[in-house]
Amino acid sequence: MEPWSVPQSRGPAAVEVKGRKENQVWYLKISKLALAFAIIHSKPPGKSCKEYTEHLAKIVSEQDFGWKSKVEVLEAEVFRLRQELLLNKICRRVCLESGKQGAFAETLLDQECINPVNFSSQLEDSGCDVSNDYAFDSLGITSDFHQSEHNIDASKSWLEIVPPLNLCCASKDESLTAPVQFFQHLLEIKKLSEGGILQADFTELENDSFTICNSVSQLLDGLTAFYNSPKFPVSNVLTEAVCVLIRLITDTKLSNHVLKKCFKKLEEFKKNLIQIILRNSSVNRFQALDAVPHTLVLLGRNNILRNSLISFLLSELRQFAEQLLQAYQIHEMYDITQYENIFSLFMILEQLLQYETEESNISSLDCDGEEKIKFLKNLDQIILHLSDEFPLFSLYLWRVSVLLNSAQIQID
Numbered sequence: 001m002e003p004w005s006v007p008q009s010r011g012p013a014a015v016e017v018k019g020r021k022e023n024q025v026w027y028l029k030i031s032k033l034a035l036a037f038a039i040i041h042s043k044p045p046g047k048s049c050k051e052y053t054e055h056l057a058k059i060v061s062e063q064d065f066g067w068k069s070k071v072e073v074l075e076a077e078v079f080r081l082r083q084e085l086l087l088n089k090i091c092r093r094v095c096l097e098s099g100k101q102g103a104f105a106e107t108l109l110d111q112e113c114i115n116p117v118n119f120s121s122q123l124e125d126s127g128c129d130v131s132n133d134y135a136f137d138s139l140g141i142t143s144d145f146h147q148s149e150h151n152i153d154a155s156k157s158w159l160e161i162v163p164p165l166n167l168c169c170a171s172k173d174e175s176l177t178a179p180v181q182f183f184q185h186l187l188e189i190k191k192l193s194e195g196g197i198l199q200a201d202f203t204e205l206e207n208d209s210f211t212i213c214n215s216v217s218q219l220l221d222g223l224t225a226f227y228n229s230p231k232f233p234v235s236n237v238l239t240e241a242v243c244v245l246i247r248l249i250t251d252t253k254l255s256n257h258v259l260k261k262c263f264k265k266l267e268e269f270k271k272n273l274i275q276i277i278l279r280n281s282s283v284n285r286f287q288a289l290d291a292v293p294h295t296l297v298l299l300g301r302n303n304i305l306r307n308s309l310i311s312f313l314l315s316e317l318r319q320f321a322e323q324l325l326q327a328y329q330i331h332e333m334y335d336i337t338q339y340e341n342i343f344s345l346f347m348i349l350e351q352l353l354q355y356e357t358e359e360s361n362i363s364s365l366d367c368d369g370e371e372k373i374k375f376l377k378n379l380d381q382i383i384l385h386l387s388d389e390f391p392l393f394s395l396y397l398w399r400v401s402v403l404l405n406s407a408q409i410q411i412d
Helices: 012-041 049-090 099-114 118-124 143-151 174-196 201-209 209-228 236-250 254-279 289-298 304-329 336-359 362-367 369-376 379-386 389-409
Strands: 092-094 198-200
Touching: 012 049, 049 174, 049 201, 049 209, 092 362, 118 143, 143 362, 174 198, 174 209, 174 236, 174 254, 198 304, 201 209, 201 254, 209 236, 209 254, 209 289, 236 254, 236 289, 236 304, 254 289, 254 336, 289 304, 289 336, 304 336, 304 369, 336 389, 379 389
Parallel strands: none
Antiparallel strands: 092 198
16 A cells, blocks of 8 residues: 655745745736837837847947946946055055155155156066166156155155056056056055155055955956967056066065965966967967066066976976877877977076076975976986987976986085
8 A cells, every 4th residue: 555645735934935936927927028019119110120129129238338337447446445545554654854854755756857767678678677766757746746845744644645546447458557556656655664754554465455466466467468469569557567566576575465365366377377378379479478488587586486486387398298208109299389389488497497596495496396306207218219309309308407406406
């Protein structure tokens, strides 16, 4: 005898929810029907219902796009205010009370007016080794400040000296303007605080990780977008963006805050740049890719970033060498484009390893020891098998192994 199934009774709450859903479905059907009748009755002569419906849909979508644009502008304005608020918290007071401090600011301004910063030449000559004289003109400060600096009261906010940030961005290049100016202001505050002109409390950076992380993300995303589809000639904003990034990560005080909050984003940025180098197959890619290796080498000026960057490069080179050896042994085709691009990674790695050798950075070499062991394992056999067919590639592999071993010997 089969057991009888006892139907479960539904409570009043379940019945109410079901009735509400049925009402919503019915209301939606009635609304669609009413809309269809309204379109039919308002249809102008000479147009079919389909054409008129598509026309109305286009108008609505344009209105939606307009609202989205307005929302983006408002969000950008809110973020700009957050940036200014953070900078205002960091820099609480202006301290131009003594003639010595006023003279320092005046000298700073005079040097900037006489020798304006040329960001392109800095990037080309020394890899964004920005001089300590870099100052106010790059932030858009006019000569009005130069004329009235002696009248500044100690109670005034730094924002009364430094003008507000400008977030009017219309293109990919201009989207970098906001984070570039924010970090320029931050770097200037640090320099002026060291000169005794401003009182700054950089512990505030720990209390607002959102603003710092989003500013760094905007900067890195803007650079990645350019490197993915570069345009020439390179704009000044892009050059300044690289300079600001390098100044941030090489500054002993600010780099700790940036790395603590944005290390994962910086790691992702480095990986993206490596993949941009490997995957680029355009005809004129060598000119376009020239800036990418340069940026990676500059990132390697920071010991912590250099450590992980060396690991990434060793991993990519090891994997490609193994793939090339396998293709050679079974007589398969290999990726010629990637083979040509891989030499850029060799050159980056050589420069970074030379930094390691010169600085005898023990901690860095110890940290990437696992990837180093993987790279050197069976390397002699790979070089032996590939040396006849790929002599240049084998030579670069050998050079890297020499640099790795010489750095270790120097430490020992």
